[in-house]
Amino acid sequence: MLELLAEPMGYEFMRIALATSITVAVTCSILSSFVVLRGWALLGDAISHSVLPGIAIALVLEIPYVVGALIAGVGSSALIGLVESRARIRNDTAIGVVMTGAFATGLILLSWMRPTVDVFHVLFGNPIGVSLNDMLLSAAIGGLVVLSVGMLLKEIVAYTFDPIFSRVIGIPTTLLHYVLMILLSLAIVSALNTVGIILVITLLVTPGATAQIISRNITQMIGVSMLVGVSSAIIGLYLSYYFSISSGGAIAGVATAIFFSVLVVKMLKRRLGLGESQADHG
């Protein structure tokens, strides 16, 4: 057993892949709790898709792809808000329009430029191709997310629970909203190499969703979410090594499997009357 675990770690690329995947999982699953509680799953999906044209434009302008991805991510969240209020359409419709439009723009740009970047890797991740620089970037982003959430936790909780109250009591909610959008965009950029921009939404939704099933308070929820995210990253990466399957797919697949296992256990417990005694809702 120990040998099975140790063998892949004999390769440097696997050590880097594992370290990066764990960092990314921590980054995404901290934010995941708020994505789930505020109902931002689809918004997160839109931001991640919008990152594609950002990368393409960054390649054209020869600026760091992080910068392009960040501007595109935050820009798309602002554009969604604008479309929603000006066109007076529902939020999910605005997201659908902006998300597919941005993704199409990215595909057009990339197919026209024929860059050296492998589009498949951007879309679905390639952790074993992660460079040392990518790893350091993920670590820096992770540090920033942990620090920001730690610093603003009560403000973020107040805002994601009750935005109107938060604004009236004097929390700068517009600023806080965009700080969260920037953190989300950064988390997506950091996940580019490990799970890719299509599957990153799994890490931004599923750990939080799993944690919500079993948590009583928000700090517990963030902890459980991180545990789910990190376990998925580790197990997924090993599965991909031994079975030669897509690592992004394996990581996302493990997270999904954990979610359904927890849900089934919770349902069984309730059916058998083992769940905590809860008062009737209503």
Add this chain to the structure above:
Amino acid sequence: MYSIELESATLRYDEVVALRDVTFRSEAGKMIALIGPNGAGKTSILKMLAGLVRPTSGQVRVLGKDPFKTRGLVAYTPQREEVYWEYPLTVRELVAMGNVRRRGLFRWLDSHDSRVDAALRLVMLEDLASRKISELSGGQQQRAFLARAICQGGEVYLLDEPIAGLDAPSENVLLEILKTLRDQGKTIVMATHDISATLEIFDYVALIRNGLVAFGPPKEVLTSENLANTYGGSTIALHLDDLERVAGWK
């Protein structure tokens, strides 16, 4: 000095006039009910008082100031449906949110603060303090919201439809707490689409239908003519609780 003051306040959203030329004022230590059908502009008045929107023309003042400069002194309680009650918070944590601006960065909500205890006591939720908020009844959720406002320590309380969907006993408990706050000198502004006998306890009633139909003490304002002008329709029976349904507004 008036506690709240609207002077010819008009609010437009693009081409739509939500409120036209609303003027009324109240001194501190009063309870004011904003009454009117859904979409009549009650929430718009609350939002102007809360400093969430500016009137397109006219003036709104709270505690003698621009509402955008009264942060912390005004407590706003949105409609219950506006928040996600499955959010993993205990009652105590929700109430402690009222303290959020008193604590510095990197610090979590202090839910064992004496203000939190006092607020919980006032709304009679001490026994449920460690419950999850999703496990509360509608009336208890509303009282928890109110406790958060009390913990905040505001002078003006703006409540959007706090009694909607509550049964009579829960409604009475809530109104009793509001009376206590009024007696402490707080100003209470409550929006409601229900007309019931309990409105008698309010000092002023403002009938709203995209503008001000009438304003004054309930006995003078709640006439069948005024109510007909507010809700539409020609004859309206006061004893019917849910006028909206009867008048075909829903």
